Amino acid sequence: AQSVTQLDSHVSVSEGTPVLLRCNYSSSYSPSLFWYVQHPNKGLQLLLKYTSAATLVKGINGFEAEFKKSETSFHLTKPSAHMSDAAEYFCVVSRTTSGTYKYIFGTGTRLKVLA
Amino acid sequence: DGGITQSPKYLFRKEGQNVTLSCEQNLNHDAMYWYRQDPGQGLRLIYYSHIVNDFQKGDIAEGYSVSREKKESFPLTVTSAQKNPTAFYLCASSHTGSGGYTFGSGTRLTVV
Numbered sequence: 229a230q231s232v233t234q235l236d237s238h239v240s241v242s243e244g245t246p247v248l249l250r251c252n253y254s255s256s257y258s259p260s261l262f263w264y265v266q267h268p269n270k271g272l273q274l275l276l277k278y279t280s281a282a283t284l285v286k287g288i289n290g291f292e293a294e295f296k297k298s299e300t301s302f303h304l305t306k307p308s309a310h311m312s313d314a315a316e317y318f319c320v321v322s323r324t325t326s327g328t329y330k331y332i333f334g335t336g337t338r339l340k341v342l343a
Numbered sequence: 344d345g346g347i348t349q350s351p352k353y354l355f356r357k358e359g360q361n362v363t364l365s366c367e368q369n370l371n372h373d374a375m376y377w378y379r380q381d382p383g384q385g386l387r388l389i390y391y392s393h394i395v396n397d398f399q400k401g402d403i404a405e406g407y408s409v410s411r412e413k414k415e416s417f418p419l420t421v422t423s424a425q426k427n428p429t430a431f432y433l434c435a436s437s438h439t440g441s442g443g444y445t446f447g448s449g450t451r452l453t454v455v
Contacts, residue, residue: 237383262443271349271433271446272386318385330376330401331444333385 230255230323234334242342247291247306249337251319254300260322261302262331263293267315275317278302289313314341345370349434349447355455356421356428364419364450366434373439375417379403380431380449389432392417393439421452429454 235250253259260279264272276287283295293304302319319334347368356362366375374393378386388401392411406425411417417436421428431451435444 264446269431269449269451271347271448272435272444273446274443277443330388330391331386333378333387335383335385 230259230321230332232261232319232321232332232334234317234319234337236337237335238338238340240340240342241309243311244308247304247309247313247339249304249317249319249339251302251304251334252300253302253319253321255321255323261293261295262320262322263287263291263302263304264318264320265315266318266336272318275304309339309341311341311343314339347434347436347445347447349432349450351450352448354450354452356452357455359423361420361422362452364421364432364434364452366417366419366447367415368417368436368445369415370436370445371414372436372445373414374437375411376435376437376444377401377407377409377417377419378433378435380433386433389419428452 231254233252258280262277263275266272275291276285278285278295286292291306316336316338318336320331350365376391377389380386387403389407390409392398395414398409398411408420431449433449434447437444
């Protein structure tokens with residue numbers, strides 16, 4: 229069975245410093261993994277996705293994530309945080325049931341960016 | 344522009360009342376989904392549909408109902424049987440068999 233664990237519920241960084249949001253997954257086969265961002269009272273926006281191509285995935289707004297099978301991790305990083313990055317981030321693994329895809333969401337990491 | 348529209352943005356429900364949340368997409372996506380979001384719990388799947396006139400229960404379907412009479416529309420009814428309906432509700436759509444959902448901007452339901 230597939231599952232996903234976001235290791236930190238809250239992360240605070242100073243503007244201009246690196247961002248690391250951690251995600252571990254469990255999957256019985258090669259998973260599809262995603263990171264989404266949600267600003268307050270808004271829907272979710274896709275940042276990036278991994279679907280068994282390159283292990284280093286580049287997304288929007290300078291974010292990237294590396295798929296590490298040996299560590300079952302898919303951590304999200306950004307070299308330099310911006311105030312506009314303050315939001316909630318969700319790591320997602322996709323599972324298939326009878327040929328259809330469904331998402332399993334992590335519980336989210338709230339990123340705070342300090343001026 | 345293609346997208347997915349949820350309405351209303353805010354909804355207030357009295358005890359014992361049914362309410363319906365609207366979700367419309369013009370992306371020609373086959374699959375549509377309803378999620379409930381509570382603080383600290385991530386998103387939980389209520390119902391999903393991969394084809395018109397067919398839908399399946401998700402992980403927390405009790406107290407909810409849906410219909411899929413048109414490809415573009417997937418309304419969610421929160422019935423009086425749902426004992427704790429106050430939450431943020433998100434609708435999403437995707438092409439069947441592929442990753443990458445498109446989400447609506449959500450409806451915040453409050454019981455008064």
